[in-house]
Amino acid sequence: MDIAVVCTGTELLKGYTLNSNLARLGARLTAEGLPLSLELCVGDRAHEIGNAIALALKTCDVLILCGGLGPTKDDITLDVAARFFGCDLETDPELVRKVTDFWDRIHTGHCPKNQLRQARVPAGGHYLSNPVGSASGLAFSSLYGGRMRYVYLLPGPPTEFVPMMENYLVPELLELDAKRRFTLGFLAAAVGESTLAKAVEPVLEGLPVEIAYTAVPEGTKLFLEASDEELLASAVEKARAAVGKDALPAGAADLYAYLVSLLKERGLTFGTAESCTGGLIGKIMTDMPGVSEVYNGTVVAYANSVKERVLSIPREVLERAGAVSEETAALMAQHAAEVLGCSCAVSTTGIAGPDGGTEEKPVGLVYVGCFLNGRTTVLKLNLRGGREAIRQRAAARAVYQLVCRILEAYA
């Protein structure tokens, strides 16, 4: 029973919005052993949505439609899906009350008629409550092409999609009792794709697992997929052994989350002094809930004046060695730990481009510093790629430097 998701929304195809729902849904279903087989993304036009539904049903029996349940003119997903499957739409009195109550809480004046389009449910189906917004999700099943198909409609805004996926979609999919396939992997930190493949493929040869690689700024992620969970775990351990010390533990595919787990285990607190990464490390750290016990804060010292004032980098150092130098990176890490009152800190300073490079200090030159237990270390990096790639790699290498030092110090 393969699962397809159809994302509707001109904004996704025009590139105004990143399709984060796909990533959230994909990760969640993979964790449950029910990986997605296909995703389609189309605009908000009826014939495009209908066409996408037909394409998805060629290979999949479970269809998740995401987006287009709002009250505006371009919200037509429910109408198209109902017409496609020949379902009647019935106005649900309970939903009428929900929609009206929601309107009254936010607006003044009478709830307009077009809002009540959100109170319709396909005959024989049921609605899924929206804890945040006005649009309910919808679920129904229908025969199509001689097979039973299971259809779920969810609103597009991630703040509504994600809780509804957790509360209703995933539990209902698990009850469909499809054959499960499991995935487990790890990050090979600072290891390239070719190098990783060369290390792991000989030891995985002949095992009934599917291998997938993903090159990321932090290194390369390896994921194995299999229908047997025990066999999968042992294959992952074989692959980890083949990689050696740069292999994070099984299941640890996220370098930053792994750092948080190390900090918590060792009772360390962490802070950053960021120049070329401009707050990226701080942003990623605080994307994760529950980090306040280990993460103190960041100083984004983009301007030299901030390096001087907040991080006490002597002007003499900035003038002699320069803002992008080993000496500055070391002082930034050390002083960040002092200023932010934390037991370890990393720093980044470099030329992220596209402008600002010189012959002596080209675009991609980055120093990342690391302070732990009274000792500061600095790595000099020559990173390739555009501005984004350089910033992401610099952040990752700074954090991986700290990860290695924590593992060494507390082995």
Next chain:
Amino acid sequence: MDIAVVCTGTELLKGYTLNSNLARLGARLTAEGLPLSLELCVGDRAHEIGNAIALALKTCDVLILCGGLGPTKDDITLDVAARFFGCDLETDPELVRKVTDFWDRIHTGHCPKNQLRQARVPAGGHYLSNPVGSASGLAFSSLYGGRMRYVYLLPGPPTEFVPMMENYLVPELLELDAKRRFTLGFLAAAVGESTLAKAVEPVLEGLPVEIAYTAVPEGTKLFLEASDEELLASAVEKARAAVGKDALPAGAADLYAYLVSLLKERGLTFGTAESCTGGLIGKIMTDMPGVSEVYNGTVVAYANSVKERVLSIPREVLERAGAVSEETAALMAQHAAEVLGCSCAVSTTGIAGPDGGTEEKPVGLVYVGCFLNGRTTVLKLNLRGGREAIRQRAAARAVYQLVCRILEAYA
């Protein structure tokens, strides 16, 4: 001549990687008047990729395949596409040299045979140079279903995809001479989708433009699409007038980029003191190249000790009013401007959740401060949604507060 993109990669469906290539490609093609009609995403299996190509060609004549050009076992896109269209693959001597040179620059030892799979070109086609990586792009055309189809293959890593899209794909697509459709829009800052629709739909009624709304943490974006550029511009102005003062200028759909343009025009410098947003504003600011003249830096004061030490918030205030209070937010903004040496600053402090809320200070309570021209203002917000939504909305409202104050002060 409709355009489809097929993204291959198990990592996209498993949610390990956000599909940023789709967003970059979509935005770029929209800017050229050649919007994407369809996107499909499938895993790295031959039958899935072949199936996706067949589905895309049902409605589209231009096919962009993204990903799966690497040297590892799961990189099979070229083989599948060549088989699908019945094209022979020929080894190109120039590419053999490129691939070997690339290998030699990074690795020691002889270039392994599997790398030379990246030296193959479909008969009658040509390759697209990769300025960063080892995998070249490929282009060819082929009759299928009685029509000429144009096929482009590009590598998946964004650092390779984006420059190759700019350098080769977009110029080649523009030469295909398809009918163009143009898009123009703006952000209605802090305006909800229903409210925006109610304002603009009466004035756009009957005009030959397509309307699309996108709810974002900053408000709602409105995009109009039409085949006539002049008519499009006048329709956008009508919509802006209907929205009033919260409508950003035509073309300004990004609140943060608009702030940068205002800061540059007025010669202002900017900094932030972030608690609950944890560096999000700094990260978004420095995602944009060329901001160093207006953006000084950020203090991420996640811990109270950092609020005291770096931002000089008196302990008495933190104990009496609390870290999440109007008084703290005001002092954070004012002291950030001093510490960071900038002419204006914003601050955020609040309860992003999911834990940490109390009856008096529930999850979603956020104060955002703004310092400009010696005067500090603070907004108290009660934001709905999960942790991410609250952080993004808090960041947006902080920045919009500053935008409004700059527009007032320098009217």
